[in-house]
Amino acid sequence: MAIRERLSGNEAVAVAFKQMDLDVMAAYPITPSTEVPQYFSQFVADGVVQTEFVAVESEHSAMSACISAAAAGARAATATSACGLALMWELLYVASGSRVPVTLALINRALSAPININNDHSDSMGARDSGWIQIYSENNQEAYDNQIMSVRIAEHKDIMLPVMVCQDGFITSHAIENIELLEDDAVAKFVGTYTPQSSLLGGKPISVGPLDTPQFYFEHAYQRAHAMIESKKVILDVFKEFADLTGRAYGLFEEYKMEDAECAIVVLNSTAGTAKYVCDELRAQGKKVGVLKLRVFRPFPIDEIKKALSHLKAVAVMDKSDCFSAVGGPVFADVRNACYDLETRPQIINFIYGLGGRDVRVEDLKHVYSALDEIVRTGHLGKIYRHVGVRGV
Amino acid sequence: MAYNLKVEAAKPERFVGGHRLCAGCGAGVAVRGVLRALDESDRSCCGAATSCLEVSSFLYPFTAWQESFVHSAFENVAASISGAEATYKALKRKGRMDETYKFIAFGGDGGTYDIGLQSLSGAMERGHDMVYVCYDNEAYMNTGIQRSSSSPKFSEVSTAPVGSVLPGKQQRKKDLTAIMVAHNIPYVAQTTFTKNFKDLHEKSHRAIYTPGPAFMNILAPCPRGWRYDPAELMTICNLAVETCVWPLYEVIEGQWKLSYEPKNKLPIEDYLRLQGRFSHMFKPGAEWMIEDVQNAIDQKWEALLKKCK
Numbered sequence: 001m002a003i004r005e006r007l008s009g010n011e012a013v014a015v016a017f018k019q020m021d022l023d024v025m026a027a028y029p030i031t032p033s034t035e036v037p038q039y040f041s042q043f044v045a046d047g048v049v050q051t052e053f054v055a056v057e058s059e060h061s062a063m064s065a066c067i068s069a070a071a072a073g074a075r076a077a078t079a080t081s082a083c084g085l086a087l088m089w090e091l092l093y094v095a096s097g098s099r100v101p102v103t104l105a106l107i108n109r110a111l112s113a114p115i116n117i118n119n120d121h122s123d124s125m126g127a128r129d130s131g132w133i134q135i136y137s138e139n140n141q142e143a144y145d146n147q148i149m150s151v152r153i154a155e156h157k158d159i160m161l162p163v164m165v166c167q168d169g170f171i172t173s174h175a176i177e178n179i180e181l182l183e184d185d186a187v188a189k190f191v192g193t194y195t196p197q198s199s200l201l202g203g204k205p206i207s208v209g210p211l212d213t214p215q216f217y218f219e220h221a222y223q224r225a226h227a228m229i230e231s232k233k234v235i236l237d238v239f240k241e242f243a244d245l246t247g248r249a250y251g252l253f254e255e256y257k258m259e260d261a262e263c264a265i266v267v268l269n270s271t272a273g274t275a276k277y278v279c280d281e282l283r284a285q286g287k288k289v290g291v292l293k294l295r296v297f298r299p300f301p302i303d304e305i306k307k308a309l310s311h312l313k314a315v316a317v318m319d320k321s322d323c324f325s326a327v328g329g330p331v332f333a334d335v336r337n338a339c340y341d342l343e344t345r346p347q348i349i350n351f352i353y354g355l356g357g358r359d360v361r362v363e364d365l366k367h368v369y370s371a372l373d374e375i376v377r378t379g380h381l382g383k384i385y386r387h388v389g390v391r392g393v
Numbered sequence: 394m395a396y397n398l399k400v401e402a403a404k405p406e407r408f409v410g411g412h413r414l415c416a417g418c419g420a421g422v423a424v425r426g427v428l429r430a431l432d433e434s435d436r437s438c439c440g441a442a443t444s445c446l447e448v449s450s451f452l453y454p455f456t457a458w459q460e461s462f463v464h465s466a467f468e469n470v471a472a473s474i475s476g477a478e479a480t481y482k483a484l485k486r487k488g489r490m491d492e493t494y495k496f497i498a499f500g501g502d503g504g505t506y507d508i509g510l511q512s513l514s515g516a517m518e519r520g521h522d523m524v525y526v527c528y529d530n531e532a533y534m535n536t537g538i539q540r541s542s543s544s545p546k547f548s549e550v551s552t553a554p555v556g557s558v559l560p561g562k563q564q565r566k567k568d569l570t571a572i573m574v575a576h577n578i579p580y581v582a583q584t585t586f587t588k589n590f591k592d593l594h595e596k597s598h599r600a601i602y603t604p605g606p607a608f609m610n611i612l613a614p615c616p617r618g619w620r621y622d623p624a625e626l627m628t629i630c631n632l633a634v635e636t637c638v639w640p641l642y643e644v645i646e647g648q649w650k651l652s653y654e655p656k657n658k659l660p661i662e663d664y665l666r667l668q669g670r671f672s673h674m675f676k677p678g679a680e681w682m683i684e685d686v687q688n689a690i691d692q693k694w695e696a697l698l699k700k701c702k
Contacts, residue, residue, distance in 0.1 A: 024479045058515070061515055065479065067476065074480035210456070211447070216453045
């Protein structure tokens with residue numbers, strides 16, 4: 001029987017970690033992810049988990065401890081945000097390069113400077129090329145579900161890549177929503193026990209983390225890239241199994257009213273909710289609009305995206321971070337790339353929005369849709385790299 | 394059973410030959426010496442900071458480690474081993490671990506005194522059941538003999554070279570062993586390679602088998618950086634002890650204990666003279682440097698004797 005609850009996004013993630021009875025959690029507090037280790041350490045204090053909670057002195061040490069813990073045979077996880085992820089940066093690559101299935105709850109927050117504790121995606125987008133699988137969550141339910149599924153993906157013997165599950169800081173991390181939880185034993189059964197093929201504490205000694213000369217580094221890099229390619233199938237298999245268990249079916253992305261749409265916006269995390277609302281309003285006015293909500297950003301589902309956008313006339317890709325390439329945001333770059341091979345492709349523009357917790361209002365998304373409308377109407381693409389919600393632009 | 398080097402040396406090696414450390418390097422000697430103190434039935438999970446030791450002992454697809462070994466970065470070996478130790482505790486608690494493992498982190502002075510100090514401090518404060526071993530060769534040898542906070546005053550290092558104005562490093566060596574004592578951990582020791590390795594062996598055994606965190610600082614000379622004849626490794630270590638520049642002591646549950654008191658404390662020149670990194674201190678007009686160093690050693694030694702009384 002599913003359990004109906006009301007939880008914040010942070011608590012939902014902590015509950016997911018509790019239900020899978022992590023072996024090791026190593027974490028350092030940073031707003032807005034702090035509640036995750038707080039809730040979890042209460043579970044430890046109350047003896048409801050058998051996890052070893054390591055209250056490290058930094059995020060760098062959190063990821064370092066998680067990497068060795070996973071190499072030693074633990075199901076290990078951490079949670080962080082923004083500068084905390086930035087401090088882990090070096091180890092993010094070590095985690096994927098060492099092929100350890102660490103999982104991370106990333107509560108998205110803007111990177112400094114200036115310091116800002118609110119939501120955007122500059123943290124996870126900056127880490128998009130670090131060899132981590134990235135799954136984004138629109139709401140608390142998705143954050144909970146994704147976190148549970150993430151260990152099955154990470155620990156799959158053909159994948160062995162770390163996974164970060166992202167959700168929007170404050171917007172979902174601190175908002176209490178209705179949520180449907182699985183029973184503890186259902187989660188335990190779904191995730192099973194992590195049994196690596198070899199581990200530091202597995203009896204036979206192993207060495208982890210070598211120096212690779214040019215004779216070997218490239219092959220190992222290729223294997224990591226290959227695992228990322230292969231992970232798509234595993235992700236879909238795990239999603240399917242989870243759907244069979246819960247009735248909640250997830251894909252690489254969600255298509256909302258896309259079938260007959262002429263214009264659509266591509267968006268991820270909580271803004272998808274607002275986008276669907278705006279989409280409904282415009283649909284009521286007879287506009288053929290849709291929303292494509294990306295869930296899995298790494299691996300990037302290029303073929304599926306290409307297909308999903310092929311029939312559109314105009315697309316706006318929403319980026320809640322800027323990668324300062326001077327030509328657009330990171331989601332835009334990948335989505336537009338996906339459309340390159342189409343014989344007839346939609347006109348594609350990019351909007352940078354919501355940086356540093358700037359509210360994303362219904363009017364902002366209406367503005368985006370009207371920009372698409374104008375492109376379709378006039379046939380003129382205009383400026384590609386745009387901003388919405390920023391003063392003076 | 395009383396310590397016997399022959400018996401100890403006959404044990405199966407846990408860190409074997411074939412690694413690429415230089416002849417006359419102290420790092421490998423330190424690792425072998427520490428691991429020899431493991432009880433034969435026990436396994437260990439070792440880690441190393443990025444260092445000469447790491448890049449010379451684990452070049453894919455070869456490893457010199459007969460123990461489990463993990464490396465991930467330069468500044469994090471203490472956190473890294475604390476993660477493995479946390480796993481051991483969790484798996485024991487969950488009934489998924491039958492064997493006995495000991496946890497040992499190795500770092501050079503760069504990875505310990507400097508870039509890894511935060512990670513070390515955190516791991517020791519958290520109380521993991523682990524040993525942190527610093528093999529201290531007093532500079533960043535892996536990148537080419539740059540200064541560290543462990544480099545002694547006036548030593549010539551590549552980022553504090555001897556020039557026409559400056560005579561090598563300007564600052565004194567950081568007293569890391571004392572910093573670790575200030576962490577109030579159950580066991581801290583300072584040692585090096587002397588005579589029949591008894592001091593190193595006994596301290597290693599105590600460090601490994603003291604529950605909770607332990608720290609060992611091992612003076613481990615580097616023939617490239619210190620510029621000595623590789624055959625003179627033991628001579629140099631013995632002189633470090635006999636001149637009291639590197640006293641042997643341990644601090645057990647806060648109690649300071651001197652391990653060895655030289656009958657005749659030798660002048661520091663005897664130690665410095667064998668090392669090219671100090672050669673500028675023996676040129677005419679440089680006597681003040683020797684005097685400066687000797688005074689500092691004398692003061693520290695007297696202070697240590699007081700603590701150990």
